[in-house]
Amino acid sequence: MASASTGSTKQRLLTLIEDVEIATRELFEIMSTPKGQQRPGAPEPTELIQLLVEKDKEIKECLQTASKQAEIQKTIDDLKHEVDKRDLDIKILQKNLKEAENVLSTAIFQAKQKLEAINKANEKRISSEELIKFAHRISASNAVEAPPTWQPGDPRRPYPTDYEMRGGWLAKMSDMPNNVPAVQSQGSYGEPMATNRNPGPAEISVPPTQSHLGSLTWQGHGDGQMSSMGSHLHGNQGSEFKGHKDVDEVEIMSSDSSSSSSSDE
Amino acid sequence: MAQSRPIQGNSSDKDNEERFQTELEFVQCLANPNYLNFLAQRGYFKSNNFVNYLKYLQYWKEPMYAKYLKYPQALHFLELLQYEQFRKELANQQCAKFIDDQQLLHWQHYQRKRMQLLRAEAEHAREMGETKPA
Numbered sequence: 533m534a535s536a537s538t539g540s541t542k543q544r545l546l547t548l549i550e551d552v553e554i555a556t557r558e559l560f561e562i563m564s565t566p567k568g569q570q571r572p573g574a575p576e577p578t579e580l581i582q583l584l585v586e587k588d589k590e591i592k593e594c595l596q597t598a599s600k601q602a603e604i605q606k607t608i609d610d611l612k613h614e615v616d617k618r619d620l621d622i623k624i625l626q627k628n629l630k631e632a633e634n635v636l637s638t639a640i641f642q643a644k645q646k647l648e649a650i651n652k653a654n655e656k657r658i659s660s661e662e663l664i665k666f667a668h669r670i671s672a673s674n675a676v677e678a679p680p681t682w683q684p685g686d687p688r689r690p691y692p693t694d695y696e697m698r699g700g701w702l703a704k705m706s707d708m709p710n711n712v713p714a715v716q717s718q719g720s721y722g723e724p725m726a727t728n729r730n731p732g733p734a735e736i737s738v739p740p741t742q743s744h745l746g747s748l749t750w751q752g753h754g755d756g757q758m759s760s761m762g763s764h765l766h767g768n769q770g771s772e773f774k775g776h777k778d779v780d781e782v783e784i785m786s787s788d789s790s791s792s793s794s795s796d797e
Numbered sequence: 798m799a800q801s802r803p804i805q806g807n808s809s810d811k812d813n814e815e816r817f818q819t820e821l822e823f824v825q826c827l828a829n830p831n832y833l834n835f836l837a838q839r840g841y842f843k844s845n846n847f848v849n850y851l852k853y854l855q856y857w858k859e860p861m862y863a864k865y866l867k868y869p870q871a872l873h874f875l876e877l878l879q880y881e882q883f884r885k886e887l888a889n890q891q892c893a894k895f896i897d898d899q900q901l902l903h904w905q906h907y908q909r910k911r912m913q914l915l916r917a918e919a920e921h922a923r924e925m926g927e928t929k930p931a
Contacts, residue, residue, distance in 0.1 A: 658860055666864050675868050678905040690904040691828035691868055701818040702826070 541601060545594045552587045555580055821865060824857050827878065828871035830900065834893035842884035851878050870900070 539547075559580045562570060670676050675690060687693065697703065826832050841847050856862055858872055866872070877883045886892045 656860070662864060670867060670869055673867060676870070676904070677907045678901075680908055682905065682908070689829075690870060690900055691830070691832075692822075692826055693829070694831075697822075697826055697829070697832070700822045701815070702822045705815070705819060 541594060541598050548587055548591050548594060555583050824854055825866060825868045825871045827874045828868045830893045830896040833887050834890060837887035
């Protein structure tokens with residue numbers, strides 16, 4: 533009856549119990565048969581009883597070990613539980629961190645974009661007054677928007693028409709023999725406009741000698757809406773005229789309609 | 798051929814001024830598709846000098862100069878004119894007519910929208926008037 537000291541406590545316990553079982557059986561056998569009929573190698577009852585006592589002690593020890601082990605196991609379980617809790621906390625924190633990182637990176641990206649936009653805008657500053665002036669200039673003369681009463685037969689156009697072109701500086705620069713140099717008055721930017729207003733002496737604006745091109749502050753009259761008067765082109769007969777000398781010749785077809793000078797509104 | 802910017806001390810002020818005026822006028826004439834067709838048909842667009850001049854005229858895009866323009870569409874045409882394909886196409890009368898039509902339609906766009914809006918409002922007001930007394 534070897535006592536098992538290796539293996540788990542459970543196994544040891546079970547082995548011991550088996551040993552006790554065998555010993556008790558032997559004991560009962562021996563006790564139940566008279567002395568004469570016993571087997572030759574049979575142990576003495578006293579020996580068996582001693583064995584039993586020993587086994588009992590061992591069993592008790594084993595049980596104690598088992599209970600200690602149970603306590604330790606409980607502690608292990610508790611600690612494991614704690615570890616799991618901490619793990620969960622860490623995971624949550626990790627998620628939060630990731631979210632925060634995302635949010636911050638988006639915020640930074642957008643902030644960068646805003647800064648870029650600000651810089652870009654700062655590069656091209658324009659005073660609001662200038663913008664308004666410009667807007668007024670292009671809108672008031674129906675240059676970018678049709679007049680409300682416009683019908684298909686209306687000669688007005690979103691670009692300078694033949695009539696207007698002939699009445700401008702380009703025409704004036706020509707070598708036309710019929711060119712009458714009188715009443716050449718230039719307003720802010722010599723853009724002729726063809727309307728049917730009666731030209732009058734009041735339309736003559738100041739001659740251009742005053743404006744200094746060096747500084748390019750082209751102070752128009754009033755809000756700069758004045759424009760030039762056309763030249764008097766009377767009875768044009770298919771004549772051509774050149775543009776200014778530095779450019780290739782620009783021929784403008786002239787019709788046979790005579791245009792009297794007209795000014796802007 | 799390419800001239801420098803108008804701000805230059807060499808030529809006289811009067812010359813500069815004249816140049817400014819004429820270039821201003823010319824650049825804005827480019828907004829007229831019929832005129833462009835005219836130029837194309839007479840072969841101006843084939844001359845290198847002229848093409849370079851068109852390139853030079855792009856200075857009108859800067860706000861300092863652009864603020865003098867009355868017909869800002871001219872700038873768009875100036876840009877288109879930098880492309881040879883466009884210059885070639887302009888010799889075609891139909892092309893010019895098409896551009897003209899589109900320009901007119903675009904020109905009338907705002908008024909049309911406005912009319913629609915006003916009409917819609919008037920109808921709405923009428924409906925409200927009709928349903929209310931009932």
